[in-house]
Amino acid sequence: MGTGLKSRVLTALAAVVPALVKESELREVRLSDGRDGVTVEIFFTEDQASFRYISLWDGSTDLVEIVDYLFQELQDFMSETSFAWSEARPPCPGHSHPRRLALEDGALWWLCPSGDPGRKERAFPELAAFFSDHRG
Numbered sequence: 001m002g003t004g005l006k007s008r009v010l011t012a013l014a015a016v017v018p019a020l021v022k023e024s025e026l027r028e029v030r031l032s033d034g035r036d037g038v039t040v041e042i043f044f045t046e047d048q049a050s051f052r053y054i055s056l057w058d059g060s061t062d063l064v065e066i067v068d069y070l071f072q073e074l075q076d077f078m079s080e081t082s083f084a085w086s087e088a089r090p091p092c093p094g095h096s097h098p099r100r101l102a103l104e105d106g107a108l109w110w111l112c113p114s115g116d117p118g119r120k121e122r123a124f125p126e127l128a129a130f131f132s133d134h135r136g
């Protein structure tokens with residue numbers, strides 16, 4: 001596991017975690033590399049549960065893919081916690097359901113689960129600069 005992958009996972013976490021977790025709920029984020037890959041652990045203040053994810057990424061995995069995987073896993077996890085299950089995270093503007101993240105054509109998009117194409121919007125635009133840097 002090279003340091004490049006770990007730094008991409010860190011960049012991904014910096015975008016994904018604030019989109020899904022409130023600051024007051026966040027106790028600690030741990031990132032470690034081991035024989036099996038990069039392990040992400042997120043501990044919460046309001047729940048005994050912790051999110052743990054061992055990556056299947058290798059050193060060449062694109063940042064967009066890491067963001068996509070982490071977002072999907074963490075969104076699923078949050079929807080089952082005692083403190084966030086009833087909330088739409090992140091909210092779909094004007095709707096009561098959460099937004100869905102999709103990876104299409106090498107870019108990340110917010111989609112409305114109702115399927116309204118007019119609601120498609122670029123997700124995590126702040127990461128755009130990193131996407132081209134780390135490609136290949």
Ligand SMILES: [Zn+2]
Nearest residue numbers: 092095112113
């Ligand atoms: Zn919607």
